Each structure stands twice: as C-alpha cells, then as structure tokens.
Amino acid sequence: MDCSDTAFGRYMTTDAVLVLEDGQVYVGAPYGATGSTFGEIVFSTGMTGYQETLTDPSYDRQIVVQTFPHIGNTGVNDDDPESSNIWVAGYVVREPSAITSNWRADGDLDDDLVAHGIVGISGIDTRKLVRHLRSAGVMRAGIFSADALLDPSTRALRSVSSLVQEVKATPQMQGRRLYDEVSVKQAYTVEPAGDFAGKEPLFTVVAVDLGLKLMTPRLMAERGCRLHVVPSSTTFDQIQALHPDGVFFSNGPGDPEQAQPMVDLLRKVLDAGYPFFGICFGNQLFGRALGFGTYKLKFGHRGANQPVKDMTTGKVEITTHNHGFAVDAPIGTTVSAPYDDGHFGKVFVSHIDLNDNVVEGLQCVDIPAFSVQYHPEAAAGPHDAAYLFDRFVDLMTSARREQHNA
Known part of the structure; x- marks a missing residue:
C-alpha cells in the first residue's frame, strides 16, 4: 500500500x-x-x-x-x-x-x-x-x-x-560524473566472431568504455571487427597507438555536462579523421563536442518500445532506450556545428523520437562521424536498429578507400 x-x-x-x-x-x-x-x-x-x-x-x-x-x-x-x-x-x-x-x-x-x-x-x-x-x-x-x-x-x-x-541529503543526478566508476579498469580485446572467427580482422575499432554493454563487442565482432575496449582514462596517444580504423564511444551514466575530459578526447578523435560512432552517452558527448548543449529530461526514456524515425530513410524503428539527458540541436535542418565556428563542418539530426521529438541521433556531413541516443545493440529488445553497426562498417570502408586513393 x-x-x-x-x-x-x-x-x-x-x-x-x-x-x-x-x-x-x-x-x-x-x-x-x-x-x-x-x-x-x-x-x-x-x-x-x-x-x-x-x-x-x-x-x-x-x-x-x-x-x-x-x-x-x-x-x-x-x-x-x-x-x-x-x-x-x-x-x-x-x-x-x-x-x-x-x-x-x-x-x-x-x-x-x-x-x-x-x-x-x-x-x-x-x-x-x-x-x-x-x-x-x-x-x-x-x-x-x-x-x-x-x-x-x-x-x-x-x-x-x-x-x-x-x-x-543525497546527490542529485544532474551534476554527477559517473562514467569513471563503471568503466573497465584494464583494456581488453575482442576478436572477430561468427563467420569471421579465426580470420584476420576486417577493421580495428577502439571502444572507449563509459558503461559499455557486452552486446556491443559481440555485434562488432560478428562484423569482422577486432575491438580494443579501453578505460575512460585512455589518452588520445594511447588510442592512436592501437592504429584504429574507427573509434566508438559507449553508453554510460551521469550528466554529460560533467564529462569535459571525454569531450576533449572526442574532439581530438574527430580532428584526426577517425570514423566515429557513439551510442547513448556517446551521442551526448558527440553533441557537446560539436558545440551543442545537453539538458535533463523530465522523466527520460527507458524501455524497449520507443518509436524512432530515421530521418535519412524515413523508416520508423522500435528501439530500446535508457537515458535521462538529451542533446539540444535543431531538427529538420542542416547547420554548421557550433564548436569553433563550424570547425567540424555541417551536421544534422538524423533520428528523432516520435513520442516527444527528442533528438535521437546526429550525423556529420563533412567528417565521418555519427551517433544515436538509443541502443541499437539492444538485448532483450527489438533489433530494428542493428543496421547502425553496418553503417559504421560502411563508414570505415569508405574512409579506407579514400585513404587508398589519396
């Protein structure tokens, strides 16, 4: 009662x-x-x-x-x-x-x-x-x-x-930095799996663990990727030393406004031209790296039944969410990324939540980088958005082809 x-x-x-x-x-x-x-x-x-x-x-x-x-x-x-x-x-x-x-x-x-x-x-x-x-x-x-x-x-x-x-007397969630306490303490590597098991990896990906779910390495491995999962304390030089074809920032807890070290790290990743993919907290950090703000939602999105529209295809997906913060970016238009007067070129909102029009994804036009706010790696949930891992592989494929032709 x-x-x-x-x-x-x-x-x-x-x-x-x-x-x-x-x-x-x-x-x-x-x-x-x-x-x-x-x-x-x-x-x-x-x-x-x-x-x-x-x-x-x-x-x-x-x-x-x-x-x-x-x-x-x-x-x-x-x-x-x-x-x-x-x-x-x-x-x-x-x-x-x-x-x-x-x-x-x-x-x-x-x-x-x-x-x-x-x-x-x-x-x-x-x-x-x-x-x-x-x-x-x-x-x-x-x-x-x-x-x-x-x-x-x-x-x-x-x-x-x-x-x-x-x-x-307990702390509020807004203003809390929590990603360090859930991040892996020691780096580890996940080798290609499924049809690619035992074969040379197609790509090497560095995944910065800010609260990584185990399904993410599995889905990367099934697409022929070797995944180096690294702690949140990893430096840009350490990322470079792994010679990645792409960099991934994971989901995680806490207020993205309290994650400036990760925003700074991500800006170095983008400046270096590495293809980037971010999920959930990674999406919020990507938004802040591009110069957008973030804000606290009234009660957030949590569950396996959120309708999201992919603005690039018009397709509606049923998706899994777990976030209490969101990126504040203009919907329906392509704009210059606010950071440093358009330093990262043009960007647009790629996905929106059809329940409340919350930004659910960002995509850059001039650099190989995109993110989503929801969980395409959803286990015990719909798999409508698993294609986003294929999109990341395509991004790395295109970047490699451009390097070869340069």
Missing part, C-alpha cells in the same frame, strides 16, 4: 518503505537484500529483459521501477547479463514471481539480488508511482527495510521526516 505523511507509521520492521524526496511514501515488502539504498528513481517500460536492465551500467546510482507488474518468472542465467555486475541502486516491482520457470534459468532473481546486495521493495502500486513520476519528474528516493527503519539509538521506528531528510 502507499500512505501519506500524516498516515505514516502504519508499518512494521517486516515492511519495506519507499520514500520520495517530495514526501510521498509507499509501504510494501522487502525484495532482494534488506537495509537502505538511495538514488534517482526512474521507471523502465520493458516487458522483458529485467536481467539486462539490472546489469546495464547506465543505471548506475538509479533506483529502477519496473512498469511491467510480474517480474522474475524466468529467473536469472549466466548468458543474459550486460556486464559482470548489477548496477542499479535499488529495485521496485509490483509482484515478484513466486516460482522460477525457464529452461535457461540458473537461479532465482530474488537470490541474485540478495547476493549482490541490491535493496528492493515489492507489493506497491507501481502504476500510481509511475504516473506520479511522469507528472512530477524523476527525483531522488530511498528504500528502507529491516534495521534501516529503526533509530539506531532508541530502536524505535523512524519518522517519515527523518527518512525524507536522509533522501534529500
């Missing part, structure tokens, strides 16, 4: 309590680990793929609400994670599955959340909660259960005001 501030106190130490920074309170049952956790509370509209959601580094420091009411029925397995860690700060579901029933399952979701120390809550009205977040916007929140509900000195149940104050 949910309750107002005046009704608060109708809970027990066996309950879990979700507290929003605006004072709304929801009382339910503990799910996963017990204790307390804090983060920006967001909602994901995906009907499947909860394991991919939990392990997506872009959800770092966020409490995720699943709008689909029944979660956990297919359990967890070792093949579906998008990283080696569960990155969500907390987890909110309406009804956890009482059983696990799937031939691929290696365990239960509840046990997995406990093993990773993920504090969650179940049994609340997630529909009401999401309607509130759509109206008021995403905000800070906290989940409290077990001893976290008790005053440490008196062992009495804590007041709602003390819980709200604890939530308000």
Whole structure:
C-alpha cells in the first residue's frame, strides 16, 4: 500500500518503505537484500529483459521501477547479463514471481539480488508511482527495510521526516560524473566472431568504455571487427597507438555536462579523421563536442518500445532506450556545428523520437562521424536498429578507400 505523511507509521520492521524526496511514501515488502539504498528513481517500460536492465551500467546510482507488474518468472542465467555486475541502486516491482520457470534459468532473481546486495521493495502500486513520476519528474528516493527503519539509538521506528531528510541529503543526478566508476579498469580485446572467427580482422575499432554493454563487442565482432575496449582514462596517444580504423564511444551514466575530459578526447578523435560512432552517452558527448548543449529530461526514456524515425530513410524503428539527458540541436535542418565556428563542418539530426521529438541521433556531413541516443545493440529488445553497426562498417570502408586513393 502507499500512505501519506500524516498516515505514516502504519508499518512494521517486516515492511519495506519507499520514500520520495517530495514526501510521498509507499509501504510494501522487502525484495532482494534488506537495509537502505538511495538514488534517482526512474521507471523502465520493458516487458522483458529485467536481467539486462539490472546489469546495464547506465543505471548506475538509479533506483529502477519496473512498469511491467510480474517480474522474475524466468529467473536469472549466466548468458543474459550486460556486464559482470548489477548496477542499479535499488529495485521496485509490483509482484515478484513466486516460482522460477525457464529452461535457461540458473537461479532465482530474488537470490541474485540478495547476493549482490541490491535493496528492493515489492507489493506497491507501481502504476500510481509511475504516473506520479511522469507528472512530477524523476527525483531522488530511498528504500528502507529491516534495521534501516529503526533509530539506531532508541530502536524505535523512524519518522517519515527523518527518512525524507536522509533522501534529500543525497546527490542529485544532474551534476554527477559517473562514467569513471563503471568503466573497465584494464583494456581488453575482442576478436572477430561468427563467420569471421579465426580470420584476420576486417577493421580495428577502439571502444572507449563509459558503461559499455557486452552486446556491443559481440555485434562488432560478428562484423569482422577486432575491438580494443579501453578505460575512460585512455589518452588520445594511447588510442592512436592501437592504429584504429574507427573509434566508438559507449553508453554510460551521469550528466554529460560533467564529462569535459571525454569531450576533449572526442574532439581530438574527430580532428584526426577517425570514423566515429557513439551510442547513448556517446551521442551526448558527440553533441557537446560539436558545440551543442545537453539538458535533463523530465522523466527520460527507458524501455524497449520507443518509436524512432530515421530521418535519412524515413523508416520508423522500435528501439530500446535508457537515458535521462538529451542533446539540444535543431531538427529538420542542416547547420554548421557550433564548436569553433563550424570547425567540424555541417551536421544534422538524423533520428528523432516520435513520442516527444527528442533528438535521437546526429550525423556529420563533412567528417565521418555519427551517433544515436538509443541502443541499437539492444538485448532483450527489438533489433530494428542493428543496421547502425553496418553503417559504421560502411563508414570505415569508405574512409579506407579514400585513404587508398589519396
């Protein structure tokens, strides 16, 4: 159930309590680990793929609400994670599955959340909660259960005001730099796979890991690419030393305004003429490198059912999203990139979200560079946009041909 501030106190130490920074309170049952956790509370509209959601580094420091009411029925397995860690700060579901029933399952979701120390809550009205977040916007929140509900000195149940104050004392997402904490610490290489396994790579790509999902290296490898995945601390000289045919910037968490070192690195990549492809956070960094601004969305796009129009073909794709920030660029016209009076030439918005006209992609005219805001590498989601990896390969092919003819 949910309750107002005046009704608060109708809970027990066996309950879990979700507290929003605006004072709304929801009382339910503990799910996963017990204790307390804090983060920006967001909602994901995906009907499947909860394991991919939990392990997506872009959800770092966020409490995720699943709008689909029944979660956990297919359990967890070792093949579906998008990283080696569960990155969500907390987890909110309406009804956890009482059983696990799937031939691929290696365990239960509840046990997995406990093993990773993920504090969650179940049994609340997630529909009401999401309607509130759509109206008021995403905000800070906290989940409290077990001893976290008790005053440490008196062992009495804590007041709602003390819980709200604890939530308000936590950092807001806007202004946070998070990509370093989710980036790989040591570089590694992924060799060509599928039809290209065991063969010389067609291209070498350097992927700057800002919260990379594992599906990206797989899709690159299946197209004959050798992928060098490098940390966010990598310098331009280190990128050059790998002799790439193209450079990729991944998805990731946090505020792109706090990522100036990555913007500076990307400008060097573009100046050097390397073909560039960016996804999600990489799109926001690309926008800022070109001189556009970025801004915080009211409640963001998260889920596997967002309609996006490719402005270059007119095709509409159903796509997977996970972003709370967007690029502020003019739609429907080709303009000079604002940075340094058109230093990077002309650029246009290549993709838009048909729900709200948010910029979902950028493409340069005079240099080999493009990006998308959504996730063409989507696992547990539609694969309508997988062609973008082919577009990147085509870009590298054209650049190599031009170098050969020069």
